[in-house]
Amino acid sequence: MVDSHLHFRPFGGRAIPFEELTGYLQKSGVHYANVYGIGQVLPVDSNCTYYLDCPGTPVRPRMRNDFVNAENYREDKPQDPSLTLSMTFMDLHHPETIPDGIALYDREFPNMFRWAGEVNVVKQALFPNLAEPATSQDIPLWAPFMKVLRERGIPITFHSDLGNDAEPTKYLHLMEEILDQYPDNKIVWAHMGLSKELAHLDPDTHIRILSRLLDTHPNLMVDLSWRVLEDEYFRKPGLREKYAAFLDRYPTRALTGTDFVAARTKDYQVYENELEVTSRINLALDDEAFRDIALGQNYFRLLGLKDTAPRICTSRSAPNAAVDNRLPASPATNTAAQAAPAAESDD
Template sequence: MVIRQLGAICAITLLLSGCIQTQNARNIEMFKKGNSQCYNRTTMPHTFVVDAHNHFRPFGGKALPINELNSYFERLEILFVNVFGIGQMVPLECDYFYNCPSALVKPSIKNDFSNAANYYEHAPQGTRLTLSMSFPDLNAPQDIAYKMELLEQEYPNTFTWMGEVNLVKQALFINRHRATAIENIAQWDEFMAKLRSPRGPSSTPIPISIHADIGSNKEPEKYLYLMEEVLRQYPDNPIVWVHMGLSRELTNLDPKRHTEILSRLLDKYPKLMLDISWRVLYDEYFKHDAIRDHYVAFLNQYSTRILPGSDFVATDTKRFKHYAKEVELTSYINQFLDDDAFRNIALGQNYFDLMNLDFEAPEICKG
C-alpha cells in the first residue's frame, strides 16, 4: 500500500516537487484498444484517468484559459475530460454564488458557446475532451430542445453530453434557485428524446448528468422523490446522478441507508449511473475508515455503474495546486477498490463503454 500511495503522490506533485514518472507514464496510447501493456497498481497512480465532471467555466467572473487547464491534465496524466459549463450563473462580478448571496442565479447558454469556441481554437493533443451542454433550466424545459438545435447548427456533432444540470441544488436556494416542480419533469419529453436519438456519426445516446440533492440534515430524504420521478419517466435515458446525491447540506445520512437507496435505484434502472465527484464525499464520508470500507464494498459491487470526476470549477483565481488537490481527494477511495472496480472506475472503462469510444482500460498487472 505504501508503494501504491507513493505512485499517486508522484502523480499529484509531478512538477511541484520534481517527482517525475517516465517508465510508468500514462498516455493515450496505453488506452487504445489492442494495447497489451498492463497497469501496475503498485507503481502507477491511483488517481483517475477520466475526469467526467470538470467545469471549464466559473459561476461568474473570468475563467482559467483552456490552455492552462490542458497543461494541468497533462501534468497529472488525466487523459479524458468532460467539459462542463455552469448550469446556473451569477453576475460577472462574482466568481462563486456563495460570495454573492443576494445575486440571482440564471441558466445561460453562453458558457457552452464559449467552451466550444475555446475547444476548436485550443484543442489539446494528449487529452480527449468531451463537450457538454450545461444550459438547461429543468424548471423551464420548453426551449431546451430548441437551444440544443442552436448548438448543433453552430457546432455540428460537437456536444455529446448534457450537464451538470440542477434538478434540486439546495446550495443555490439563497440565490433564488428552487427545486424543479414535479409536474415540469413530464415536460422533458422532447429534449430527453433528442438525447436518446442523437444525430451525427455516432448513434450513442447522450448522457445527462443531474445534480439532485437527496435531502438535508434536517430532512435527509426530502427531495429523493424528484430523482425517482425522473427515473420513472425516462428509464431509457443514460442518467448520471452526480455526487451520489450528497451535498454539504446532507452530511449525516447513514451510509447504510444511503447505499440502500442507491442500490434499489441502480437495480431498478439499468441506465442509471453515479459519479463520485466533489470533495464533499471525501470530507464527510470516504476519509473515515469505517465508513470508507462500507462504500468500498458498495463501489466494488456496482463497479460498472460509477464514473469518477473532480468537480473542479475553473475560476481564474485557481492554479495547478488547487486542481491537483481536488484530483487527490476525489481519487482517494480508488486505492482501496478491487482490481475490477479500479479498472472500471479509475481507469475509465465505464466511461468508454457509456460513450462507445474506441478505447479500453488496460488490464491490471498480476503478481
C-alpha cells in the same frame, strides 16, 4: 485517467485559460475529461465571482459558458487530453426552451456536444440565489429534450440533492420520478446525491437507496465527484470500506470526477489536490472496480468510445506495477499503460 466532472468555466469572473487547464490534465496524467461549463451563472453586470459570496444575487441558466468552451475547443483541438463537450444551459423549469437550444448548438457547433449537464434538479446551495428545485409537474415536460438525448445516446448528469440533515430524503422522489419516466436515457447522478447540506446521512441507508435504484434502473450511473464525498463520508472510520464494498458490487455503474471549477483564483496545485482527494476512494476498490472506474472503462463504454482501459497486472514485478499497487503513476506511466492494451476488446 478520466475526469468526467470538470467545469472549464466559473460561475462568474475570469476563468483559467483553456490551454492552461488542459495543461493541468496532461501534467496530472488525466487523458480524458468532460468539458462542463456552468449553466447556472451570475449576471454579467455582477462583481461577484462565486454565488455563495453574494446571497440575493440571482443565478440563472445561460448558454454563454458552453459557447466559450466550444470556441476554445474548436481553436485548440487538443488530442491529449481527449475532451467531451457538454451542454449545461438547460433550464429544467422552462423545458420548452431546451429543444430549440439544442438546435442552436447543432447549427453553431455541429456534432461537437456529446454530453449534457451538469444541470440542477435541486441544488440547495443555490437557494439563497433565488434558485428553486424542479417539481413533479416539471419532469413530464422534459420528454421532448430527453427524447433528443436518448436518440443520440447522449448521457445527462443531474445534480439532485437527496435532502438535508433535517430531512435526509426530502428530494429523493424527484430522482425516482426522473428514472421512472425516462428509463431509456443514460442518466448520471452527480455526487451520489450528497451535498454539504446532507453531511450526516446514515451510510447504510444511503447505500440501500443507491443499490435499489441501480438494481431497478440499468441506465443509471453515479459519479464520485466533489471532495464533499471524501470529507464528509469516505474518510470517516469504517465508511471507506462500506462504500468501496458497494462500488465493488456495482463496478460498471460509477464514474470518477473532481468537480473542479476553473476560476482564475485557482492554480495547478488546487486542481492536483482536488484530483488526489476525490481519487482516494479508488485505493480501496478491488481490481475489477478499479479498472472500470479509476481507469475509465465505464466512461469509454458510456460514450461508446473504442478506447479500452489498461488491464491490471497481477504480478508486482510487472512493468505497470504502479497500477497494481494502487500507487499514483506519473503521466508518462499512465500514457504507457493506456497505449499498451489499445488493440484489446472490452470484455
